[in-house]
Amino acid sequence: MNTTDSEVFVDTKFLLHRVKFSILLILQIPAFILSLLIFFFFIKHRTIREAPHNRALLILLIVNFIQLLFAIPLSLSFYAVGYVSPATPTFCTWWTFFDFTLYVTSEYLMATISVQRHMLVFNGHILRIRWKRILFHHLPLVFCLTYPITFYVFVIILYPCEGAPWDYGSNLCGAADCYLVFNKFLGTFDWGFNNGLPMVINALANIMLIVRVVQQKKRQQRPVTWKQQRRMTVQLFCISSLYLVIWSPSLIVGLVQILGFPTFLADVQTEYFVFILDTICLFLPWICIGLLPELLVWIKTLCRCQQRHNAVGSVITRTQLNK
Structure with missing residues (x-):
């Protein structure tokens, strides 16, 4: 690569970082405000x-809020600067530990919510029994928080390894933790x-919930229309x-990298796919609004009260000026 090509590459990467910075910042602000409202x-x-x-x-929203406050920054x-700062193995180790833990905790919580919804919709009486409430509701949540x-x-923290190939020019230091690079079993287990x-459980649980709702309505000989099921279907989707x-x-x-092709789409993974993962916590508050219809009513009420307050203030001001 000659000097001109190198300069073009640096300029392109700088521009790409500027775009990513702008996207994250623009999405973080409303996600932060919406989380506070929730x-x-x-x-x-x-x-x-x-x-x-x-x-x-x-609990999921609290974990997501921690991501907004610490992981996204x-x-x-x-x-903003184009490199990891401070560029040290210790910083990269704790950064990946923090990010990976929050990612997996969020995934398991979302999967648990989807599974527990089956019980709440079809067997809500189970939660009235204390030991069943602890077994089927509380313990899964404890697992989601403690296992990751x-x-x-x-x-990551205790794994015996020296000379991890950290990439200080990539976000999340290239996610080059020793167990991912040198231990095929742990790497495969982690990704799988x-x-x-949890991603598969989440998808299947939501699909099965729709199927069970439709089947129950048919057994009760009630007409099932798309209009009646649309809101629930969109939320679950x-x-x-x-x-x-x-x-x-x-x-x-x-998985392809772990199974024997460590350079497979490595640049795409670090430059784009890792960046896309950050957007989960930015979009999650918006999805949660659909799960809380009472929240929408409350927000609309706040907006109406604010509009009335502004209108009253304007009238009082004009009256004082006329005097």
Whole structure:
């Protein structure tokens, strides 16, 4: 590569980083505001907050909010300067640990929400029994929060390895943790069990929920129309498709790399697919609005009250001026 080609490559990469920085920042601001509105909504409405079907959702939103506050700013910092800072193995180790843990926790929580919804819709009486509520509702949530932390402490923080091939010119240091680069079994297990499995469960659970609802309505001899099922179908499709669409390219490329082709689409993985993963937490608050119809009503009420307050203030101001 001659000097001209090198300059063009650097300019192109700089422009690409500028675009990514702008996209993340533009999406982060409304996602942050919307998350705060959702939290205020839960605080104001105790009954809704303590409803069984909203507990896991609230935990998911808290994890997502942590990503918005800490994980996204790290990516923004990288795209702003064009390199990892500080460029040290310790920083890369903790950055990947933090990101991977939040990613997997979010995936497992979403999959758990989808599975638990079957029980809440068709067997809601189960949660009235204390030991069943603990077994089928509380323990899965505890697993979602503790398993990812435990797993990545062992494979990232405590994994015995020296000379990890960190790439300080790539976001997330190129995700070059030793267990992914040098341990085929752990790498495959991570991508398959920690990322692929919850995504598949999420998609299948939502599809099966639609099938069960339709079948139950048919057994009850009630007419099933697309208008009646549209809202539920769109909600479930958005939940499953968000993770399916965004995670699938990265999962496929990662598995191919682990199974013997470490350079397969390596640049595309680090430059594009890792970046796309960051958008999950930016879009998730918008999807959660569809899961909380009461929230939409509350937001609309706030907007009307604000408009009335502004209108009253304007009238008072004009009256004072006329005097």
